[in-house]
Amino acid sequence: MKKSKVTSIDVARHAGVSQSAVSRAFSRTPTQSGVSPETKKRILKSADELGYRPNAIARSLITQRSNIVALLFSYLDNQFYALALEKLCIELQKIGFHALVFMMPSTDEGVEDTVSQLLEYQVDGIITASVELSSTLVKFCSQRDIPVVMFNRFQEHDGIASVTTDNVAGGRMAARHLLKTGHQHIALLSGWERSSTSRDRKFGFEAELRESDRNLFAHEVGHFDLDRTGAAIRKMFEGAKETHPDALFVANDYMAIEAISILRSELNISIPNDLSVIGFDDIPMASMPEFSLTTLRQPVNNMVANAVRQINELVRGKTIEVENIALAPKLIERNTVQSRN
Numbered sequence: 001m002k003k004s005k006v007t008s009i010d011v012a013r014h015a016g017v018s019q020s021a022v023s024r025a026f027s028r029t030p031t032q033s034g035v036s037p038e039t040k041k042r043i044l045k046s047a048d049e050l051g052y053r054p055n056a057i058a059r060s061l062i063t064q065r066s067n068i069v070a071l072l073f074s075y076l077d078n079q080f081y082a083l084a085l086e087k088l089c090i091e092l093q094k095i096g097f098h099a100l101v102f103m104m105p106s107t108d109e110g111v112e113d114t115v116s117q118l119l120e121y122q123v124d125g126i127i128t129a130s131v132e133l134s135s136t137l138v139k140f141c142s143q144r145d146i147p148v149v150m151f152n153r154f155q156e157h158d159g160i161a162s163v164t165t166d167n168v169a170g171g172r173m174a175a176r177h178l179l180k181t182g183h184q185h186i187a188l189l190s191g192w193e194r195s196s197t198s199r200d201r202k203f204g205f206e207a208e209l210r211e212s213d214r215n216l217f218a219h220e221v222g223h224f225d226l227d228r229t230g231a232a233i234r235k236m237f238e239g240a241k242e243t244h245p246d247a248l249f250v251a252n253d254y255m256a257i258e259a260i261s262i263l264r265s266e267l268n269i270s271i272p273n274d275l276s277v278i279g280f281d282d283i284p285m286a287s288m289p290e291f292s293l294t295t296l297r298q299p300v301n302n303m304v305a306n307a308v309r310q311i312n313e314l315v316r317g318k319t320i321e322v323e324n325i326a327l328a329p330k331l332i333e334r335n336t337v338q339s340r341n
Helices: 008-015 019-025 037-050 056-063 079-094 108-121 135-143 167-180 196-211 226-236 253-265 300-316
Strands: 068-073 098-103 125-129 148-151 160-165 186-190 218-221 247-250 276-281 294-297 324-327 330-332
Touching: 008 019, 008 037, 019 037, 068 079, 068 108, 079 098, 079 125, 079 253, 079 300, 098 108, 108 135, 125 300, 148 300, 160 167, 160 300, 167 186, 167 196, 167 247, 167 276, 167 294, 167 330, 186 196, 186 226, 186 253, 218 226, 226 253, 247 253, 253 276, 300 324
Parallel strands: 068 098, 068 125, 125 148, 148 160, 160 324, 186 218, 186 247, 247 276, 276 294
Antiparallel strands: 294 330
């Protein structure tokens, strides 16, 4: 015979308190009408003796809150996003939210279908990383009062909060460093061209070059994809060595590490003797001795903290104003840039 489940009513009777006191004792969001430490200790002791565990689903039906935040990612093979996902989940759990991770397809139609599916879970908010949202989806979420925070992405839509690195400033810093170290033939390998991160890094990089009366020596697109990165690098470095760039800014470390591997192993190009390389992100692999990549560090801890703070404030109704936060990157000098002065 199946044993009946212990309920909060059973715990209340055992502890000699009201059912609402039991609910407040187990609440993840403290209120002014909480219970005293002594009462909470008695309730938790009774719950342990009876084998009671609160029912999050039942509680959500009462509160009309699921305490679920959807995290949207389009890929995790880039270490930056895998690290960000881990940190987002940990920080959300600390304040009583549960993360529900969705891997997003590459097409606009696929993204809209997936977002429609995730809303069936009655999520309280959405954090998107490496995912662009159409204006239709933005309007859809706004009509249902579901706050959205973009992580490492920026879109000019009313009502969409965002946390990014200042990618324009990062692009400028990369160009400035290559110019200062005497490079003459400076190239760019950009990412997915519809991505705000790639667009802004490219914009800042080219703007800094123009202000020094320079143009890009060469430009290819790697689409934040390893196969396309390989094809772009082979195309950029075909022909005689005297036609090659002497410096290369790559829009993220994921592509930069692949580029360095191909340049060394296939094309017999020495880094940094023949070619200086700068990446962007400062993923853990960038500091490994075999790469020792000079790069622009994204302040991932600060980005995560701000994204979680914003989603918490928007979901809890502590604020109705959205913020677009751009945090300063930092140039990390290692061994892939050599002075030509």
